[in-house]
Amino acid sequence: MNYYSTWLLLFLTACSGNEQQSDSKVQNTPSPWFEDVASDWGVDFTYDNGAEGEFHIREVTGGAPALFDYDNDGDLDLYVVQGNGALGNALFENVDGMFVDRSEGSGANDTGYGIGVSTGDYDNDGDTDLYVTNLGVNALLRNEGGGKFTNVTQVAGVEDEGFSACSAFGDLDNDGDLDLIVTKYLDVELISDRECFDNLSRQTYCNPTIYEAELQDTLFFNNGDGTFTDVTTEAGLSSVKGTGLGVFISDLTGDELPDIFIANDAMPDRLWVNQGDGTFIEDSIHRNIAIDDSGIAKAGMGATPVDIDQDGDMDVYVTNIFGESDSFYRNEGDFFQDMTRRSGLYAETRAYTRWGIVFADFDNDTLLDLYETTGGVVSGAISYSSEDPLAEPNLLFQQKENGRFNLIDPKGGTAELLIASTHGVASGDIDGDGAVDLVVVNSNAPLNILKNITKNRGGWITFQILNAYGSNALGAQVDVELQDGSHLFAEIKSACGYASAHDPRAHFGLGGKRVSQVTITWPVGTIRILKNPELHTTHVIEYVE
Amino acid sequence: MRIKILILLFCIFFVGCTGEKGESAATKSETSSANTIPLPSGNTAVEPNVAKLFQKTVSSLQADKENPKLWLAHGSALFANAYYNEAAVAFTQAVAINPEMPQSMYLLATALWKLNKQEEATQALRTSLGLIPEYDMGWRLLAEWQMERGEIEQAEISARMAFELNPGRIGTRYVLAQSLMDGLKYEEALLVLEEVILVNEAPRWIYALASQCYRQLGKTEQLEQALAKSGPPFVDWPDPMYKHMPNLIAGKAEIALYALHLNRVSGSEKALPFLAKANIINPEHVDVRAALSMALQKKGRLGQAQKVLEELQGEANVNYWKQYAGLSIAQNNLDNAKEYVVKAIELDSEDANAQDIAAFIAKNQGETAEAITHWQEAARLYVEKELWAEAELSLAYASEVGELSQEGLCALALAQVELEHIVQARITIQKILSIEPSNSTAIALQSRLLQE
Numbered sequence: 001m002n003y004y005s006t007w008l009l010l011f012l013t014a015c016s017g018n019e020q021q022s023d024s025k026v027q028n029t030p031s032p033w034f035e036d037v038a039s040d041w042g043v044d045f046t047y048d049n050g051a052e053g054e055f056h057i058r059e060v061t062g063g064a065p066a067l068f069d070y071d072n073d074g075d076l077d078l079y080v081v082q083g084n085g086a087l088g089n090a091l092f093e094n095v096d097g098m099f100v101d102r103s104e105g106s107g108a109n110d111t112g113y114g115i116g117v118s119t120g121d122y123d124n125d126g127d128t129d130l131y132v133t134n135l136g137v138n139a140l141l142r143n144e145g146g147g148k149f150t151n152v153t154q155v156a157g158v159e160d161e162g163f164s165a166c167s168a169f170g171d172l173d174n175d176g177d178l179d180l181i182v183t184k185y186l187d188v189e190l191i192s193d194r195e196c197f198d199n200l201s202r203q204t205y206c207n208p209t210i211y212e213a214e215l216q217d218t219l220f221f222n223n224g225d226g227t228f229t230d231v232t233t234e235a236g237l238s239s240v241k242g243t244g245l246g247v248f249i250s251d252l253t254g255d256e257l258p259d260i261f262i263a264n265d266a267m268p269d270r271l272w273v274n275q276g277d278g279t280f281i282e283d284s285i286h287r288n289i290a291i292d293d294s295g296i297a298k299a300g301m302g303a304t305p306v307d308i309d310q311d312g313d314m315d316v317y318v319t320n321i322f323g324e325s326d327s328f329y330r331n332e333g334d335f336f337q338d339m340t341r342r343s344g345l346y347a348e349t350r351a352y353t354r355w356g357i358v359f360a361d362f363d364n365d366t367l368l369d370l371y372e373t374t375g376g377v378v379s380g381a382i383s384y385s386s387e388d389p390l391a392e393p394n395l396l397f398q399q400k401e402n403g404r405f406n407l408i409d410p411k412g413g414t415a416e417l418l419i420a421s422t423h424g425v426a427s428g429d430i431d432g433d434g435a436v437d438l439v440v441v442n443s444n445a446p447l448n449i450l451k452n453i454t455k456n457r458g459g460w461i462t463f464q465i466l467n468a469y470g471s472n473a474l475g476a477q478v479d480v481e482l483q484d485g486s487h488l489f490a491e492i493k494s495a496c497g498y499a500s501a502h503d504p505r506a507h508f509g510l511g512g513k514r515v516s517q518v519t520i521t522w523p524v525g526t527i528r529i530l531k532n533p534e535l536h537t538t539h540v541i542e543y544v545e
Numbered sequence: 546m547r548i549k550i551l552i553l554l555f556c557i558f559f560v561g562c563t564g565e566k567g568e569s570a571a572t573k574s575e576t577s578s579a580n581t582i583p584l585p586s587g588n589t590a591v592e593p594n595v596a597k598l599f600q601k602t603v604s605s606l607q608a609d610k611e612n613p614k615l616w617l618a619h620g621s622a623l624f625a626n627a628y629y630n631e632a633a634v635a636f637t638q639a640v641a642i643n644p645e646m647p648q649s650m651y652l653l654a655t656a657l658w659k660l661n662k663q664e665e666a667t668q669a670l671r672t673s674l675g676l677i678p679e680y681d682m683g684w685r686l687l688a689e690w691q692m693e694r695g696e697i698e699q700a701e702i703s704a705r706m707a708f709e710l711n712p713g714r715i716g717t718r719y720v721l722a723q724s725l726m727d728g729l730k731y732e733e734a735l736l737v738l739e740e741v742i743l744v745n746e747a748p749r750w751i752y753a754l755a756s757q758c759y760r761q762l763g764k765t766e767q768l769e770q771a772l773a774k775s776g777p778p779f780v781d782w783p784d785p786m787y788k789h790m791p792n793l794i795a796g797k798a799e800i801a802l803y804a805l806h807l808n809r810v811s812g813s814e815k816a817l818p819f820l821a822k823a824n825i826i827n828p829e830h831v832d833v834r835a836a837l838s839m840a841l842q843k844k845g846r847l848g849q850a851q852k853v854l855e856e857l858q859g860e861a862n863v864n865y866w867k868q869y870a871g872l873s874i875a876q877n878n879l880d881n882a883k884e885y886v887v888k889a890i891e892l893d894s895e896d897a898n899a900q901d902i903a904a905f906i907a908k909n910q911g912e913t914a915e916a917i918t919h920w921q922e923a924a925r926l927y928v929e930k931e932l933w934a935e936a937e938l939s940l941a942y943a944s945e946v947g948e949l950s951q952e953g954l955c956a957l958a959l960a961q962v963e964l965e966h967i968v969q970a971r972i973t974i975q976k977i978l979s980i981e982p983s984n985s986t987a988i989a990l991q992s993r994l995l996q997e
Contacts, residue, residue, distance in 0.1 A: 197802075210810050268778045288760060290778060293726075295753035297778040325693070335760055341727055344695035351661040381629045381659045404695060 033362060033396060033413030034438065034450035041430075042099040043078065043092060045447040050084025050113070055196070055205050058083075058135050060377045060390070061165060061185065061245070062115040063441040064356075064424025066501035068128045068494070070143055076428045076503055080441060081114030081132055089114055089132065093147070097431055107149040110139040116424060116499025120169030120178045121471035122156075123226055128471065131180060133164035133499065138182065158228050160218050163188050168495035170249030170258050170474055171523060173278050177222040178474065181260050183244030184215035198378045202389070205377045207299075209266045214241035217262055221278070236279045242267050248496040249475070250305035250314050252331065253287075256525070258475055261289075263300030263318050289316060289329045293338035298324040302498030306359040307489040308343075308368060309403065312479070314491060319354035319372060319498070322380050326354060326372075344404040345370075345397065352392045353377055356425035357497040360436040362413075364458035364509030366488060367399040371413070373440060373498070375421030384419045391419045394440065413450075420445040428503025434460040434536055436507055441500075458511035462538040465492050465506070465520055472504040473543065475523040482513045510535065580610050580638055582619065583631035595626045597860055598829060613643040617652070624652060625827060629659040647676035651683060663694060681710035685717050692724055700724040715741065715748060722754055731758045742771075749776045801830045813840035829859040835868040842872055851876075863893040870902050874909075882906045897926035901939055908946055917943045921953040928956050933963040951977060955986040962990050970994060 038044070047063035050056075066079040071093060078092040078099055088109035092099035103109040112134030119128050127143035137159045141149040153159050158180060165185045169178040190213035196206035216238045220228035232238050246263035253259055257274035264270065268290035272280035284290035291297050299321035305314040309330060316336065318327040325346040329336035340346045349372070356373035363369065376390035385391035394412035397405035410417050420442035430437040435452035442448065461480070467473035473492055480488040490506035518530040520541055533539055582603050585591055591599070602619035609615055620635030636653035640646060654669035667690055674683045684707035691700035704721040711717060718737055725734035735758040741747045742755060753775035759768035804823035808816035813836070820837040827833060834853055841850035850872050857865065866889035873882035883906050889899040904919030920943035927936035937960040943949055949957065954977045961970035971994065977987040 196806075285772070285778075288757070293723075293754070293757050295750055295775060295778060337757075337761070341692050341695050342697065346695065347663055347690070347693040348661075350693070381627065382661060 031453075031455050032410065032415040033408065033452065033454045035414060035453050036418065036448045037451045038447055038449040041097070041449055042101075043447060043449060045080050045090055045441075046445060047080070047082060047441050047443055047447070048084045048087075049443045051444065055203055057186070057191065057205050057208060058113065058115075058163070059443070060205050060375065060421070060423075062113070062135075062423060062499070063443055064114075064116040064499035064501075065426040065439040065441050065447070066117045066119050066130065067426040067428040067430065067439060067503045068119045068130075068501060070128055071145075071147060072127065075432065076430050078439060079108065079117060079130060079501075080439075080447060081117050081424075082111075083113050083115075083443075086111055089117075091149075094430070102147055106147055107144075107151065108141050110134070110141065110151065112136045112139060115164060116166045117501050118167040118169055118180075118495035119501040119504075120180075120474060120494060121469065122169065122178045122180070122222060124177055124469040124471065126470040130501075131158070131167050131169070131182075133167050133182060135163050135188070137161045138164050138167075152226070156227050157230070158182075158220055160184075160220075160230075162215070163191075164218075165245045166247045166495070166499045168247050168249045168260075172219075172249065172258055172260070172274060173221055174257070174276075174523070175222075175224065176468075176524075177224050179222050180220040180228060181247055181249065181262075182218045182220070183247045183262055184217050185243055185245060185265070186211055187213040187215050189213075202379060204379060207266055208243045214243055214267070216241050217244045217247070219260075219280075231278065234278070236281060237272060240270065240282055242270060244270075245301050246303035246318070246496075246498050248303055248305050248493065250491060250493065251475070252289075252305065252314055252316065254313055254333065256523075258523070261303055261305070261316060263303040264297075265301065266297065266299045266321075268297040269300050269303070269318060287335050288338075289336040292325075292327055292340070296324070298327060300327075301353070301355045302357045302496075304357045304359065304496040305491060305493065306368065307491075308359065308399075310368075310487060310489055312487065312489050317357055317359065317370075319349075319357055322353040322376060322378065323350055325350040342403075344406065348397075348407045349395070351380065351382070352395065353380075354395070355423045355498040356440075356500055358425055358427040358436075358438060358502070360427050360507065361460075361509030362396075362436055362452055363398065363454045363456075364435065364460045364511065366458070366482070366486075366509050366511045366513065367401070369399055370397040370405055371395070371425065371427075371438060372397075373422040373425045375423060375443065384417075388419075388421055388444070390421045391445075392421070393417045393419055394422060394425075418442075418448055423498055424500040425497060426500045426502050428505070429462065429507060429538075432538075434462070458509050459513070459535050460507065460509055461515055461533060461535050462505050462507045463518070463520070464504075464538060464540045465522070466540065466542050467522065468543045470542075473522055474504060477521045478506045478508075479519040479521070480508050480515055481517040481519070482510070483516045484513060486513075505538065581634075582606050582610075583623065583634040585623075585628050585631060592626070593862075595622075598622050598626075611642060613639040613646055613649065616642065617646070617649045620649070620652060620656075624656055629656045632656045633660065645676060647673045647680075650676065655686075658690065663690070666690065667694075679710060681707045681714065681717065683707075684710065685714075685720050688720050688724055692720075692727055695727075697724070697727045701728055715751065719751060719754060722758075726754075726757060726761075731761045734758050735762070749774060752776075801827045801833050804833060805836060808836050808840070813843050816840060817844065824853065828856070831857070831859060831862045831865050835862075835864040838868050838872060842868075842875055847872065847876055861888070861892075863889045863896050863899060866892065867896075867899055867902060870899075870906070874902075874906065879906055879910050883910070895926055897923040897930075897932075897935065897939075900926065901942075904939070904942065908942075913946050917947050917949065917953075921950060921956070924953065924956045924960070928959060931963075933960040936960040937964060937966070951981060951984065955984070955990075958987060958990050962993060967994065 049059040051059040062083050067076045070077045075094040077094050080090045082089050088111040090103045091106045091108040093102045110132050115133045118131045122129050127145050129143045130141040132139040140153045140156050140158050142152045160182050163185045165183045167182045172179040191211050198204045219232045219235050219237050221231045242264040244262045245265050249258045251258050257276050259274050260272040262270045271284040271289050273283045300318050302319040304317050308315045313331040315331045316329040325340050326349040328340045328343050330339045352374040353376045354372045354374050358371040359368045361368055372395045374392040374394055379389045396408040396413035399405050422442045424441045426439045427436050437452050438450040440448040463478050465473045465476045476492040478490045488508050492504050494501045494504045520528045602622045606615045606619055616635050616639035620632045624632035633656040636649050639649035650673035654666045657666035670687050684703050688700045688703035701724040704724040707717045708721045722734040722737045738755045752771045756771035801823045804819035807819050817840040823833045824837045838850040838853040854869050866885045870882045870885040886903045900919045900923035904916045908916035920939045923939040924936040940957040958973040974987045974991050977984050
């Protein structure tokens with residue numbers, strides 16, 4: 001047998017199965033990073049997307065969690081939006097490490113067709129409130145304390161009826177209260193009954209642009225009295241329409257004003273640069289963040305601000321559809337540079353349709369790792385599930401010292417592959433063990449709570465940064481200086497990735513290093529410096545004038 | 546005018562037919578494990594034309610399983626229709642029989658890449674390039690894959706190899722510049738791009754790439770100029786630049802799909818160049834061929850439209866014969882048109898659009914009764930599918946040239962009621978009842994009108 005024959009036999013073996021999986025750039029690890037403990041921790045929840053074979057596009061957009069401390073007892077509680085059916089959204093209280101379903105009677109179980117959720121204390125009463133995006137009327141759920149929520153949508157003026165996707169709170173007009181941005185996916189009136197087919201002539205979901213149903217996104221300014229005003233037009237956001245999905249608020253231009261980034265599906269993404277006077281200018285093309293470096297407008301799904309290269313400014317990461325890679329836009333000051341190929345994330349990501357994004361230092365080695373949720377909208381070349389042709393494994397990448405990301409095998413970091421159509425994912429240290437855990441919401445399959453079980457984790461330190469009202473200070477920045485002179489940066493944020501709300505506390509993995517100094521900068525410019533903070537602790541930092 | 550209406554109607558129906566699911570056709574065949582002929586699994590619906598293609602390639606293979614060219618042909622058929630897993634098996638078998646066959650190795654590489662088996666794909670591509678080192682497109686493809694994998698230095702080497710072999714390819718120049726940019730060699734990349742920018746009008750994606758270099762180098766004025774020439778972002782879906790078209794027939798299925806998609810969504814004028822490309826790369830795709838012919842016909846290029854049809858490869862289908870009939874009408878050759886539409890109806894007697902075309906031809910040949918029969922048959926088929934507007938239109942044409950049968954009148958009344966054309970419905974129902982006062986359909990429709 002010659003060289004070719006031997007080599008080909010290997011191929012023949014590899015190709016003979018129905019399920020093919022990539023094995024390139026795989027980081028072989030002896031132990032998994034996560035284990036699903038949802039049922040052990042008391043959560044039995046399935047997002048029902050209502051699919052009945054008619055391929056309504058809403059079915060591939062929704063399902064997301066929020067990890068937040070609704071009862072202010074110091075641990076993370078869980079909220080999950082529901083899609084189809086009358087059960088409504090679910091609220092779980094974290095009671096000594098077990099989640100207890102508190103939905104009934106809480107007032108939080110909105111029954112709209114839920115897509116996503118964001119968190120923030122819009123009324124500055126010290127309790128974290130919820131904003132739920134629906135196919136229909138959205139819901140603002142005011143946290144009254146004592147485990148009770150009140151639907152104040154109409155009073156607050158934030159119904160924003162239609163096909164909303166994601167939302168984010170942030171103080172965009174610098175008046176001390178949280179404003180609200182909501183992305184609009186499609187004009188429901190224009191979504192026709194068009195049938196679309198994949199390469200194998202199977203009916204599937206349509207590319208959204210064929211409906212020609214783009215919409216402007218909606219911007220609400222908080223009036224400070226429990227109500228909001230729709231300022232979309234006055235602020236300049238009505239100048240362009242899009243197919244908005246992921247959204248976040250972050251200062252991307254270094255002028256200490258929070259900007260708005262929106263991922264559009266099959267259209268250029270948008271960067272609304274805050275002018276400081278209540279208006280915004282769309283500057284994505286000039287800042288080189290609308291499209292990838294080939295000039296292609298990708299199908300943006302999720303988006304997150306993250307300082308991947310730890311240089312003190314916010315980079316942007318966008319997830320896209322099957323066939324298109326993720327986009328890692330490195331912040332170069334005046335513009336962004338597409339670094340996806342150079343980071344090793346191009347070839348591996350394009351093989352899936354990615355949605356949710358979590359950048360966190362899962363192994364506490366000081367380098368941010370990446371977890372992505374996946375779920376197809378058209379079938380790919382590889383079938384992972386006979387039951388759900390759109391199901392895919394989620395992805396976990398470990399960042400290495402050279403800035404490259406290596407795919408972890410098994411995919412998603414669990415011992416057994418979790419194959420599902422997944423959109424939302426939220427992150428936070430649920431069990432308080434100093435490691436970031438995940439909540440993953442699957443369509444028509446049970447939710448996963450992924451407890452971080454990474455072995456040989458490094459040290460850690462976490463900061464909860466509060467504002468003058470005792471709430472999480474969204475937009476505050478934390479600069480951790482290690483003893484070797486290197487820095488780790490994070491921004492206090494909740495809504496990012498796709499449709500989900502993350503624990504806004506800033507978690508830092510330290511490897512074996514110690515912290516010499518921590519600098520906290522609040523959005524209003526106030527700075528506080530901590531020297532030699534205790535490690536392996538969550539520090540609650542209150543605002544002091 | 547009438548011809549235009551007919552073509553429009555035909556277009557609508559052609560569009561409706563192109564994306565439908567086919568019946569489950571090809572199934573796994575029964576052979577031994579050593580050289581089992583791979584086919585889509587039994588529970589996968591295969592488009593009927595594709596199934597016929599597979600039947601042919603399988604039949605050839607069964608006659609001579611030691612012939613690597615037949616494995617290559619079968620693999621190509623699978624690959625072209627996006628059955629990459631099965632294609633990889635077929636190509637593997639072809640190369641096992643003849644390891645010196647670069648085409649099979651090359652296609653094996655692309656199939657493996659489609660399956661996200663990157664290491665094996667890259668290795669197979671390297672092996673094929675070992676057999677055909679002068680194949681510049683292969684080196685370019687290797688460079689693209691290496692770039693996607695973040696293998697920056699190797700990508701530049703491969704891109705340079707491709708460029709040295711054929712510096713005339715603008716796409717290769719693009720890939721070389723991109724590989725240099727990935728290596729942060731912006732000045733060098735700009736030199737490569739400016740060689741074409743400065744001497745002629747380069748494609749706008751060259752300007753888009755150049756703008757990245759100018760930005761990095763702080764050349765603001767050139768940046769603005771390049772941005773202006775690069776135009777708006779490429780928004781066509783899924784891959785407007787067809788970066789992967791060079792992969793021989795790689796992506797054939799996607800290109801055909803995209804061209805037909807564009808034809809449906811944006812019309813034939815915009816789709817025409819894509820249909821032309823799809824037809825070149827996928828000549829056996831009959832729907833692409835028919836759509837291309839129709840697009841050419843609509844542009845008034847009747848000779849080219851005819852030539853496209855004459856160059857048919859494989860089995861004609863109903864869309865093909867309908868287009869041939871439509872083209873013959875446009876060429877005022879009604880006898881040919883009739884012959885072709887008869888073939889269309891023989892293939893699918895339930896195609897209402899074919900009946901419409903047959904009616905039009907008959908009417909223009911002075912065969913009024915035959916025309917009415919076809920239009921009434923078309924209307925019956927439309928009614929079955931609850932396509933009320935189409936049914937009403939067909940019957941309107943029929944009633945222009947003669948009297949409808951009672952069944953035809955009932956179908957017309959039903960369509961008018963469904964379309965809420967109340968006045969017209971009342972007139973039609975009255976007409977039916979004046980001929981046959983006890984007609985139950987008319988009475989039911991009348992009662993429905995009263996209730997509504």
